[in-house]
Amino acid sequence: MAELPDARALPLDETTRAALAERGLEYRLIENERAAVMDEWSHAVRRGFAGPELSDAEIAEWREPMSWRRVTGVYDPSSPQAERPIATASSWVAPMTIPGGRLPSWAISTVTVAGTHRRRGVARALLEAELRDAHAAGVPAAGLTASEATIYGRYGFAPATRIAAWNVDCRRARWAGPEAPGRVQYLDREDAALLMGALHERTLAQRIGELPGWPRRWRGRLALAEDRNDAVRAVRYVDEAGEPRGVMAYLIEGDPEGDGGTLSIRYLVAEDDTALGALWRFAIEHDLVATATAPMRPVDEPLPWLLDDPRLAVSSVTDHGWLRILDVPAALEARGYAAPAALTLRVTDPLGYAEGTWRVEIAEGRATVAPTTGDPDVALSVIELSAAYLGGFPLAVLRAAGRVTGSAESVDALDAALRVPRAPFLSIVY
Numbered sequence: 055m056a057e058l059p060d061a062r063a064l065p066l067d068e069t070t071r072a073a074l075a076e077r078g079l080e081y082r083l084i085e086n087e088r089a090a091v092m093d094e095w096s097h098a099v100r101r102g103f104a105g106p107e108l109s110d111a112e113i114a115e116w117r118e119p120m121s122w123r124r125v126t127g128v129y130d131p132s133s134p135q136a137e138r139p140i141a142t143a144s145s146w147v148a149p150m151t152i153p154g155g156r157l158p159s160w161a162i163s164t165v166t167v168a169g170t171h172r173r174r175g176v177a178r179a180l181l182e183a184e185l186r187d188a189h190a191a192g193v194p195a196a197g198l199t200a201s202e203a204t205i206y207g208r209y210g211f212a213p214a215t216r217i218a219a220w221n222v223d224c225r226r227a228r229w230a231g232p233e234a235p236g237r238v239q240y241l242d243r244e245d246a247a248l249l250m251g252a253l254h255e256r257t258l259a260q261r262i263g264e265l266p267g268w269p270r271r272w273r274g275r276l277a278l279a280e281d282r283n284d285a286v287r288a289v290r291y292v293d294e295a296g297e298p299r300g301v302m303a304y305l306i307e308g309d310p311e312g313d314g315g316t317l318s319i320r321y322l323v324a325e326d327d328t329a330l331g332a333l334w335r336f337a338i339e340h341d342l343v344a345t346a347t348a349p350m351r352p353v354d355e356p357l358p359w360l361l362d363d364p365r366l367a368v369s370s371v372t373d374h375g376w377l378r379i380l381d382v383p384a385a386l387e388a389r390g391y392a393a394p395a396a397l398t399l400r401v402t403d404p405l406g407y408a409e410g411t412w413r414v415e416i417a418e419g420r421a422t423v424a425p426t427t428g429d430p431d432v433a434l435s436v437i438e439l440s441a442a443y444l445g446g447f448p449l450a451v452l453r454a455a456g457r458v459t460g461s462a463e464s465v466d467a468l469d470a471a472l473r474v475p476r477a478p479f480l481s482i483v484y
């Protein structure tokens with residue numbers, strides 16, 4: 055993959071600046087090297103997500119991840135807190151794992167609008183600017199994780215990866231998986247944060263939909279960055295040669311010495327299946343624990359197959375990583391395919407970026423995509439294309455929901471090409 059564009063290099067979007075100025079608001083590109091400006095911006099983000107004021111230590115943790123992002127804010131000069139933005143957003147270009155490679159994606163984060171300024175089109179102005187910026191930078195897709203599933207479809211985003219919240223009844227569960235030859239060991243949380251980052255980096259290519267993380271992400275999972283909590287603990291799995299292959303942050307809550315505690319896995323990353331099994335086993339067999347939960351794991355976690363009673367591993371599934379294709383030929387030509395196909399694809403896009411009709415020829419695992427005036431075999435909007443792109447949502451299902459048109463044969467052929475061996479998964483919130 056060519057070098058990724060630096061989102062910070064783009065000028066402020068003029069359309070959005072002018073639209074907000076008409077409403078007496080100032081759209082600003084934040085000089086994120088200026089601590090005082092950034093601190094006010096960070097406080098605004100926290101307020102936007104309904105959290106308490108950030109402490110000095112938390113503010114300090116925020117600076118690093120914002121230093122490499124493009125940070126924007128909207129200011130209301132009439133506010134008594136005029137230096138604190140009434141709306142925030144940040145973005146950067148991240149390499150997203152796709153079948154057979156990585157796709158530059160415009161990651162959008164920290165989108166908030168103050169309660170005093172909600173539902174006046176401020177978020178729309180920001181989101182449309184982000185998409186124009188991404189397009190101007192030549193980035194073929196945008197991504198985000200959504201607080202609510204009803205916000206982003208209007209901009210062409212669709213859920214593309216899912217997460218499962220797993221729950222195990224530890225009192226009844228009996229381990230039926232393989233014996234791991236290595237060992238599980240406690241680890242200092244600072245060391246665990248470093249190991250988490252290293253293992254995430256090493257395993258990035260294994261999961262379609264995954265993005266690189268950054269130190270505060272891991273420190274947050276270990277409750278070192280925000281919401282500090284010394285009850286969070288960390289263990290690692292080392293193989294027979296002593297090489298760390300997995301790490302897990304967890305917290306035991308509830309009533310361990312009474313009805314039994316709940317062990318919540320805050321983050322687990324494993325380089326191989328042995329490490330994954332060993333860390334799950336540690337959680338499930340932990341003394342004084344009645345329930346083990348993991349709120350953000352893959353939908354195809356092998357967990358039920360590791361227990362003698364698979365019904366004791368229960369999962370509930372929700373959308374997680376959202377994707378918005380901006381450049382259809384670039385996105386389709388970037389990924390690998392599981393089967394050949396040849397068809398004409400019609401994509402509609404109210405914002406125009408993905409609009410068009412293309413002849414898609416897939417052979418030997420790669421696609422060539424060229425504009426055509428031919429009749430489409432498959433027609434869909436950018437939302438369905440974005441949902442199906444990583445292989446997590448079959449088009450046949452979207453067709454059954456009346457959201458894709460085309461013959462069953464054409465849709466099935468495209469699904470066969472898009473199919474991926476494991477469920478797409480994004481392990482972080484951003």
Ligand SMILES: CC(C)(COP(=O)(O)OP(=O)(O)OC[C@H]1O[C@@H](n2cnc3c(N)ncnc32)[C@H](O)[C@@H]1OP(=O)(O)O)[C@@H](O)C(=O)NCCC(=O)NCCS
Nearest residue numbers: 102165166167172173174175176177178199200201204205
């Ligand atoms: C979500 C949020 C950013 C929306 O900001 P906003 O300025 O009120 O949104 P806008 O006025 O620009 O609304 C644009 C459109 O989105 C819709 N919309 C906005 N927030 C919505 C929500 N939470 N659920 C459903 N629709 C929503 C509006 O109805 C409007 O629809 P329309 O243009 O199709 O008529 C704001 O409510 C917020 O800060 N929420 C808390 C933080 C958060 O959840 N951020 C999202 C992080 S992923």
